[in-house]
Amino acid sequence: xxxxxxxxxxxxxxxxxxxxTDHVSLEVGRHEIHAVIGPNGAGKSTLVGEIAGSIVPDHxxxxxxxxxxxxxxxxxxxxxxxxxxxxxSRVIKDFSTLDNALLAAIATDGTAFRFLTPVAGETATRExxxxxxxxxxxxDRGDVLAGRLAHGEKRALELAMGLVQAPRxxxxxxxxxxxxxxxxxxxxxxxxxxxxxxxxxxxxxDMATVFRLADxxxxxxxxxxAICGTPAEIRADxxxxxxxxxxxxx
Amino acid sequence: xxxxxxxRVAALLLHPATAIVGLALAVALAEAFGWNFAVTLxxxxxxxxxxxxxxxxxxxxxxxxxxxHAAPFGIGAYAVLIAGEYGIREVSLLLPLAFLAxxxxxxxxxxxxLRTRGVYFIMITLAFAQMAYFVFAAxxxxxxxxxxxxAGRATFAGARFLRSDGNLAWLSVGLLAAAAWVLHRVVAAxxxxxxxxxxxxxxxxxxxxxxxxxxxxxxxxxxxGIAGLAGALLAEQTAFVSPALMNWHRSGELIxxxxxxxxxxxxxxxxxxxxxxxxxxxxxxxxxxxxxxxGLLILAVVMSRAIDLRALLARIAx
Ligand SMILES: Nc1ncnc2c1ncn2[C@@H]1O[C@H](COP(=O)(O)OP(=O)(O)OP(=O)(O)O)[C@@H](O)[C@H]1O
Ligand SMILES: [Mg+2]
Numbered sequence: 165x166x167x168x169x170x171x172x173x174x175x176x177x178x179x180x181x182x183x184x185t186d187h188v189s190l191e192v193g194r195h196e197i198h199a200v201i202g203p204n205g206a207g208k209s210t211l212v213g214e215i216a217g218s219i220v221p222d223h224x225x226x227x228x229x230x231x232x233x234x235x236x237x238x239x240x241x242x243x244x245x246x247x248x249x250x251x252x253s254r255v256i257k258d259f260s261t262l263d264n265a266l267l268a269a270i271a272t273d274g275t276a277f278r279f280l281t282p283v284a285g286e287t288a289t290r291e292x293x294x295x296x297x298x299x300x301x302x303x304d305r306g307d308v309l310a311g312r313l314a315h316g317e318k319r320a321l322e323l324a325m326g327l328v329q330a331p332r333x334x335x336x337x338x339x340x341x342x343x344x345x346x347x348x349x350x351x352x353x354x355x356x357x358x359x360x361x362x363x364x365x366x367x368x369x370d371m372a373t374v375f376r377l378a379d380x381x382x383x384x385x386x387x388x389x390a391i392c393g394t395p396a397e398i399r400a401d402x403x404x405x406x407x408x409x410x411x412x413x414x
Numbered sequence: 415x416x417x418x419x420x421x422r423v424a425a426l427l428l429h430p431a432t433a434i435v436g437l438a439l440a441v442a443l444a445e446a447f448g449w450n451f452a453v454t455l456x457x458x459x460x461x462x463x464x465x466x467x468x469x470x471x472x473x474x475x476x477x478x479x480x481x482x483h484a485a486p487f488g489i490g491a492y493a494v495l496i497a498g499e500y501g502i503r504e505v506s507l508l509l510p511l512a513f514l515a516x517x518x519x520x521x522x523x524x525x526x527x528l529r530t531r532g533v534y535f536i537m538i539t540l541a542f543a544q545m546a547y548f549v550f551a552a553x554x555x556x557x558x559x560x561x562x563x564x565a566g567r568a569t570f571a572g573a574r575f576l577r578s579d580g581n582l583a584w585l586s587v588g589l590l591a592a593a594a595w596v597l598h599r600v601v602a603a604x605x606x607x608x609x610x611x612x613x614x615x616x617x618x619x620x621x622x623x624x625x626x627x628x629x630x631x632x633x634x635x636x637x638x639g640i641a642g643l644a645g646a647l648l649a650e651q652t653a654f655v656s657p658a659l660m661n662w663h664r665s666g667e668l669i670x671x672x673x674x675x676x677x678x679x680x681x682x683x684x685x686x687x688x689x690x691x692x693x694x695x696x697x698x699x700x701x702x703x704x705x706x707x708x709g710l711l712i713l714a715v716v717m718s719r720a721i722d723l724r725a726l727l728a729r730i731a732x
Contacts, residue, residue: 216621218617218621237620237625238617238620238621239620239621239622239623239624239625239626242620242621242622242623243623247621247622248621250617250618250621254615254617254618254621255615255618256611256614256615256618256619257614257615258610258614259610259611259614263607266607267607267608267611267619267622268622270604270607270608271622271623271624272623275604276604276605276607276608276609276624276625276629277604277605277629277632278603278604278605279599279600279603279604279605280599280600280603281603281604282599282602282603283602283603283604283607284602286604325622329622329623
C-alpha cells in the first residue's frame with residue numbers, strides 16, 4: 165500500500181481565541197485533484213500555509229508521502245516536491261518573465277551554490293523554463309518584466325513556475341482569482357490536462373472550475389471540515405447547498 | 415550629434431571598469447613622474463574601493479544592509495598585525511589569512527543577524543561591529559586602544575617586493591580588479607541570481623525550495639572576506655593597525671560609498687569610493703569640516719533626483 169501524497173492529521177490553529185483550523189484531517193491521493201472550498205475567512209489560505217510550512221499549526225501533523233514534515237521548513241518541503249501558487253501573486257517583479265520561470269527551473273536542480281557558471285549559459289534549464297511559459301500561453305512574454313505583466317498573466321506565470329518544478333503536489337490558492345472568463349477557462353483546461361500526472365490541492369471560489377477539476381471536494385466552514393466527498397455528493401448535500409453554494413449552484 | 419557623442423563618452427567614463435583602469439593609469443603615471451603622494455592616494459582609493467565593492471555585493475545584491483562592515487575590514491588588518499607578531503610576513507599567506515579571519519567573524523555573527531530583518535538587521539550588525547571594536551581595544555598585547563605599528567612590510571615569495579609603494583599600489587589595484595571580476599561572475603551565476611530573487615521576494619524563493627538563509631549567509635561571509643582583504647592591504651599601506659579601523663564611522667562611510675555609486679550596481683561602489691577618498695583628501699587638507707563637503711556631495715546627488723553619482727555625472731554630461 166502506498167501512502168497518500170498528503171495527509172493532514174487533526175490539524176489545529178488558533179489566532180487568539182479564534183479557531184482558524186479546527187481539527188482538520190484530510191488526504192490527497194497520488195493522482196488526486198482535491199478542491200477545498202468555503203466562504204471568505206473559512207481558513208483555506210491558513211490551511212495551505214500549514215501544508216507549505218509557512219504557518220506552524222498549534223497541534224496535529226502534516227505528512228508528505230507518509231513522512232511527518234510538521235517541523236520542516238518551507239524550502240525542505242518544496243524539495244520534497246511541493247509547489248505553491250500563492251493567493252496574491254508572488255513573482256519576482258524585477259526579473260523578466262523568463263527569468264522567473266528559470267528561477268523555478270533552477271530550483272528543481274536543487275542547488276543555488278553555483279558561483280561561476282553564468283545563468284545565461286544554462287541552456288537546458290532555460291529551455292525547460294521556456295517550455296513551461298509556452299504551456300501557459302506566455303511564450304511571447306518572456307522578455308517582459310514580471311512586474312509589468314497583467315494580473316491574469318502573473319497568475320499564469322506562477323502556474324508555469326509551479327509546473328517547471330515538476331512537483332508531486334501542486335498547492336493552488338485561488339489560481340483563477342481576478343482572471344478573466346476566457347483566461348480562467350484556459351487555465352482550467354491546462355490544469356485538467358495535468359490530471360493524473362500531478363496531485364493537486366486547489367482552493368477556488370469559481371465553482372465551474374472546482375466541479376470541472378475536482379475528484380473530491382472538502383468544504384471548510386469556520387476552520388472545520390463540514391463535509392468531504394465527490395462533486396456529486398457535495399452538490400447533493402442540502403446543508404452545503406444552503407450554507408455555501410447557494411441556489412444557483414451547478 | 416555632439417550630444418549623443420557626449421553621452422557616449424560619459425557612459426564610457428562612468429563605466430565601473432573605467433574607474434579601475436583609471437586607478438591603474440593613475441598609478442602608472444604617478445610612478446613614472448615620481449609623485450609619491452599620488453601613488454599613496456591611488457592605493458588608498460583602490461583599497462577602500464575594494465571594501466566598498468564587497469559591501470555593495472552584500473547590500474545591493476543580497477539586500478542585507480550591514481552597518482558593521484568596518485568589522486571584517488578591521489579584522490583583516492588585525493590578521494596581518496597578529497600574524498606578523500608571530501613571524502608570518504608572507505603576503506601570499508597573509509591575504510588568505512585575512513580573508514578567512516574576516517569570513518570566520520561573519521559566519522556566527524551573520525547567522526544571528528540574519529534571523530532579523532530591516533532596521534533590526536542594521537542595528538545588530540552595528541552592535542557586532544562595536545563588540546569587535548571593544549574586543550580589539552582590550553587586546554593590550556596588540557596595542558589596545560592606541561593600536562600598534564607593523565614590524566615591517568610583508569614579503570612576496572620571500573622577496574621584499576612590497577617595500578616599494580608602487581608595488582603595493584599595483585597589488586591593491588590588481589586585487590580590486592580581480593575581486594570585481596569574481597563578484598561580477600558570481601552575480602551572473604546561479605548564486606547571484608537566487609540572491610537577488612530573494613532580495614525581491616523571500617517567501618517566493620523559499621517556496622521554490624531554496625534555503626534563503628544559507629544563501630544569504632554565504633554571501634555575507636564572502637563580502638566580509640573581501641573586506642578582510644582590503645583591511646589587510648590598508649594595514650600594509652599604513653604599517654599601522656588600531657581599533658579605529660572598526661569604528662562605526664567607517665561602516666557609515668562605506669555605506670555612503672555604496673549609495674553614491676548606486677546600490678543596485680555592483681561596481682558603482684568603486685566610483686563612490688574614489689569620490690569619497692578624493693573629497694576627503696582635498697577638502698580634508700583645506701578644512702577640518704571636510705565631512706560637510708561630503709554631505710554636500712550626497713545632497714547634490716539626492717537633490718538632482720539622480721539616485722547615484724553615476725546618474726548625476728551622466729545628467730551633467732547631458
Ligand atoms: N496572521 C493572522 N492573525 C490573525 N488572524 C488571522 C491571521 N491570518 C488570518 N487570520 C484570520 O483567520 C481567518 C482565516 O483566514 P484565511 O486567510 O485562512 O481565510 P480564507 O479561507 O483563505 O479566506 P479567503 O477566501 O478570503 O481567502 C480569517 O478570519 C482571518 O481574518
Ligand atoms: Mg485565502
